[in-house]
Amino acid sequence: MRIDRRKFIRQSSWAGAALFASSVLPNTVFxxxxxxxxxxLHTNDTHSQLEPFPMDGSRYAxxxxxxxxxxxxxxxxxENTNVLLLDAGDIxxxxxxxxxxxxxxxxxxxxxxxxxxATMGNHDFDAGIENFATQIKHANFxxxxxxxxxxxTAMDNKFIPYKIFQKGKLKIGVLGVGIELKGLVAExxxxxxxxxxxxxxxxxxxELLRKNNCDLIICLSHLGDKYSxxxxxxxxxxxxxxxxxxxxxxxTHKFFDSPKVYRNQRGGDTVVNQVGWGGIELGRLDxxxxxxxxxxxxxxxxxxxxxxxxx
Amino acid sequence: MLKKFITYFLPLYALMVxxxxxxxxxxxxxxxxxxxxxxxxxxxxLKLLMPYTDSVHKSMNTVIGFSINGxxxxxxxxxxxxxxxxxxxxxxxxxxxxxxxxxxINYGGIRSYIPKGEISxxxxxxxxxxxxxxxxxxxxxxxxxxxxxxxxxxxxWPVSGLTMSIKNKKAIYVLIDHKPLDENATYMVAxxxxxxxxxxxxxxxxxxxxxxxxxLYRDALIEYIVSLSKQGKTIDAKTDNRIVYAN
Numbered sequence: 001m002r003i004d005r006r007k008f009i010r011q012s013s014w015a016g017a018a019l020f021a022s023s024v025l026p027n028t029v030f031x032x033x034x035x036x037x038x039x040x041l042h043t044n045d046t047h048s049q050l051e052p053f054p055m056d057g058s059r060y061a062x063x064x065x066x067x068x069x070x071x072x073x074x075x076x077x078x079e080n081t082n083v084l085l086l087d088a089g090d091i092x093x094x095x096x097x098x099x100x101x102x103x104x105x106x107x108x109x110x111x112x113x114x115x116x117x118a119t120m121g122n123h124d125f126d127a128g129i130e131n132f133a134t135q136i137k138h139a140n141f142x143x144x145x146x147x148x149x150x151x152x153t154a155m156d157n158k159f160i161p162y163k164i165f166q167k168g169k170l171k172i173g174v175l176g177v178g179i180e181l182k183g184l185v186a187e188x189x190x191x192x193x194x195x196x197x198x199x200x201x202x203x204x205x206x207e208l209l210r211k212n213n214c215d216l217i218i219c220l221s222h223l224g225d226k227y228s229x230x231x232x233x234x235x236x237x238x239x240x241x242x243x244x245x246x247x248x249x250x251x252t253h254k255f256f257d258s259p260k261v262y263r264n265q266r267g268g269d270t271v272v273n274q275v276g277w278g279g280i281e282l283g284r285l286d287x288x289x290x291x292x293x294x295x296x297x298x299x300x301x302x303x304x305x306x307x308x309x310x311x
Numbered sequence: 312m313l314k315k316f317i318t319y320f321l322p323l324y325a326l327m328v329x330x331x332x333x334x335x336x337x338x339x340x341x342x343x344x345x346x347x348x349x350x351x352x353x354x355x356x357l358k359l360l361m362p363y364t365d366s367v368h369k370s371m372n373t374v375i376g377f378s379i380n381g382x383x384x385x386x387x388x389x390x391x392x393x394x395x396x397x398x399x400x401x402x403x404x405x406x407x408x409x410x411x412x413x414x415x416i417n418y419g420g421i422r423s424y425i426p427k428g429e430i431s432x433x434x435x436x437x438x439x440x441x442x443x444x445x446x447x448x449x450x451x452x453x454x455x456x457x458x459x460x461x462x463x464x465x466x467x468w469p470v471s472g473l474t475m476s477i478k479n480k481k482a483i484y485v486l487i488d489h490k491p492l493d494e495n496a497t498y499m500v501a502x503x504x505x506x507x508x509x510x511x512x513x514x515x516x517x518x519x520x521x522x523x524x525x526x527l528y529r530d531a532l533i534e535y536i537v538s539l540s541k542q543g544k545t546i547d548a549k550t551d552n553r554i555v556y557a558n
Contacts (some may be wrong), residue, residue, distance in 0.1 A: 050360055052346075063345060067352035067360065072344060074353065093442055096367050096432075099530075112356055126442075126525065183508075186444070186525035199408045245337075259341055275343050286340040301337045308340035 022260060034168050035288040038082045038216065042285075044250030045277035046087065047094030048106055053278065064279040066109040072282055073113055080286075082167035084113060084281065087173065088250035089091055089222035092132075094278070102127045102136040108206025111140045117163060119145050119176030119220035121250060126187045130154040144176035144220060147201035149194035162205050164212060170289065173209030173243075176220040177202050177237070179251060198223060198232055199240050206243035219244045224251040225260075225274055238270040240261035245301055246285070249274040255281065259305060269303045284308065371433035376536035378546040382425040384469075385419070387477060387554040391425060392416060392469025394548035395532070400471040402531035403445050403501040406524060411447065413455075414501040415462070416469040417511055417555060425546070430536060439529040443503035447522040452494040457515045459492075467554040476557035492549060498539060503528060 052065035079082050087110065092103045103124075110118065120143060124132050133154035136143055146161035162175040177198040181190045202219055209217050219237070226235040234249040242265045255276040264270040275281040286308060382391035423437040441447035450458070459475060459482035462468040465479060475485040485492040502516070509517025538544065 038512050045400065051364065063347050065346065065349075065352065067354075067356035068349035070353035070356045071349050072346060096436060097363060097372060100367055100370060101363060105360060108359055109356055112359055123442075128525075131485055161458075184523070186523040189525045256343065258463055259339070271339065273341070273343070279346060282344045282346060284342050284344060288338045290335045290337070304336060304338045306340050308342040 039080045040285040042086045042248045042283040045090040046279045048098040050149040076284045078254035080195040087118035088220045089119045090123045091116045093123040093126045107138040115141045121222040146205045170215045172213035173217040175205040209245040218246045234272045247272045253277040374429045376430040376540045381427040384421045387467025390548040396469040396471035398535040412498040413472040418468045443528045446507045476555040
């Protein structure tokens, strides 16, 4: 596990304090002495990989596939009440399915798997913005993004900046941010989409979600985990944000060994996770959130991360 | 005793109240699941995919052309490389509707070969599995020379519209449209977006404005072969000493 010692001590002392507090403080603070649970499942950069990778001796031969992913998701849903299934963009491009059908089977498959939300990646513009707007008619989940202005495009009114999901007693706020398109995507494909500074947009949107008493705030991001040059990334967003608890990342196709934890602007922890590409992996994060009666608007969380053994 | 309580325990108690109200410890268990060895893929999704899968496989097997030779990649020059670079130059001129002086193929991006005989769409996907786009950049003769030196240092990449020799890992005797490279002239150059963005150590190209129409090089290859077949032509690619070693 990639958590340094200092962080571990800090986390342990918080956990210790919380435990001790729960034993000495009146029950009002730790009412019902219970935790609320939510399971976050996520993918990124699935890139039209509808079938498992072909058995050709290559590195990922036999891995992935939407029918296979669906089975794993169903098993998890059968065992857990509160589940959110999210995607961080680049649903399109990468196999002949996309060249032939321009994303229709990809979106239909995600709808059938009951995705709760997705954000947009740069490759989702590959057959033009109008095509994406057409294909999401097959979606029964929202496209969430807060830093693209789509006013003068076919995507106008076909996306939302955030959504609040009620899962049991928990309110989960989900927002999304996209990468700068200039230089990355041909202009004739993204047309009049206006990219806005993602950190500012994300912070404003997350603040709104916190004021709406969300217990957990998740940002779907297609910014990329980090860069050697000074380019906005999940790492920078995690350090610069105030209210985001979890960033589901993409674009850089990184297989994280474990989620990364950063200290945010409120002194709390913001977690980042990413699961490679091509639907080779499904990310799973099981949150246990301490239930407290008094909801604080500006609550910070410290996290203790452990590896879940697969059932 | 009371004093001791106030000194030691009260601040601690206060700290804990603050901690509990404003911070909370959240435990997260994680597991990034590999999707492998799934014994029962979901039947609903298999049913949804079936018609798409059938037609994708059918279209991959579609024969679009015929090659009279087996084409393979080789350095400094090869029949496969020349075929691919010529296709890039021609199709770029057609798509961007302007003259293109030179086209390059990133040698490492060629992932297969073209067998003698019938060519299927699937074969082109094997040859070019990456979703590289054709982009144009207007390069000064000076930058072009730097780029040529880089590819000469790598033992030559497929090119169209130019001839040169490689000596001591540098490009010499460079001729473009039969004229020597002019460091003060500008040239319209087609490359993959990967290379034009500075990939494969081609730093000198990064930052130079790109003309991009979202045109996949693989699509260009397929369209080119289809158009040859429509004209009743077969593929007859040869080497013609575009790049040689100078002794």
